Amino acid sequence: MTTVDIQVSALEPGDLVQAKGLSDALGWPYRLEDWIFAHGLGEGLALRQGGRLIGTGMRWNYGPSFATVGMIIVDGAFQGRGLGARLVDGLLEGAGDRSVILNATMEGLELYRRRGFVSFGLTCQHQGIAKPVPASDAACRIGFARDADWPALIELDQIAAGMPRRRLLEALAGCGVASVLRGEDGGVRGYAVCREFGRGHVVGPVVAQSADKAAALIAHAMSGLVGRFVRVNTPALSGLGTWLEAHGLLQVDTEEAMVRGTLPEVSAQARIFALCSNSLG
Template sequence: MNQVLERCGHRNLTLNSTHAAFNLYVSLGFTKEAVVYQRQGEASLRLPTLPALEGELSELPSDRLEEITRLDSRAFGANRERLLRLLSEDASVWVLKRGSEIVGYSMKREFGNGHVIGPIVAKSDGDALHLAAVHLKDLAGQFVRVDTREETGAFAEFLRESGLGVYETVTTMSKGRHFLNRTNNEPWIYGLASHALG
């Protein structure tokens, strides 16, 4: 780790730490920012009632991925275009539009014994619910995982009622600039690509 940090120089760093590695990262100057809840289970046969949809959901063709890159960068704080292209190769990508503006997106891909839904990027709980539900409705009875920093609130409750209980947690930590900066009416990462990718 000291060799890695030396090569990184004065860059701002962030990671998701397991329980076993937490004290190591603290000793290296990382500070805790949030907990990531690994929610998983068999998706319910019937989803909870959703709020009214504000906008229009549609599937995004793989050759138009650049349409979500700017939104993702605003939410994540860095450009992840290369990662998103890799993740989307075998994924279903849906976007939420209001007018001509994309205000959220979500991905679903095969993972382990089932599927993972993430990233999920949205500006509000209601938008995030619809962006998760558009995938969950086709996965009834199947194993699904969503990694989220939402401990309570509408999104966390929706996942719980959809059959996804908390299985494990990891801790988001940073060294240098604070990584998580939630702002009203700005995109937020409701579902991570995975706890290993952030």
């Protein structure tokens, strides 16, 4: 078959078992549950040859001004035919006037550059078997989130991300456990969400005012995971790399953070120290 026999259509819930097969072939450790979580929050495109799924791409809209894209996969037998470009172009068309943010592998860099994306940093993947972490000075002000904390947590996240991510945070509240750093008045000053993902657990997003407070939140989130596999995706300039490696989470990969359009305006009050995932941001 030629590329004209390959159709682009919406990625449906019934496609996700095949989608997991595509990510398995790349060595990406997504569980079916991870696909379901991501698909439920975004909009997906599928490449199909007859009834067979041969490619995927996802976009997550954060309000009227921003979106992220990711989970862009083309079956190895069909690569080199411009099919990845078809997926990316479809995702960008659906984004409208939104600025679009992504984390690019080396293989995708030129494709994104030709579409107006520019680099603004690196995202580092840290993972490994979690080691015990000594308590920090901030540990006495960190505990697990209560239901009543989530509105304040969502508000803090918007300040740090510069875009509305309520749906993402509400979904994380349903599948993860949040560690919260409190101020002297008891208000939420930072948070870290830990959830099952891939080969074990992922800690992210992590929002805090400084790297030491972010490290204390990650330590609390990992406190029940000593000896288990943990992953953290963090901006290279977070200042957390050495600390993560000292506690068993080695840097195993980097991706180029890119944007087409403008980056969100963020506050000095708090910033993102770890991502929910490289696709969702």
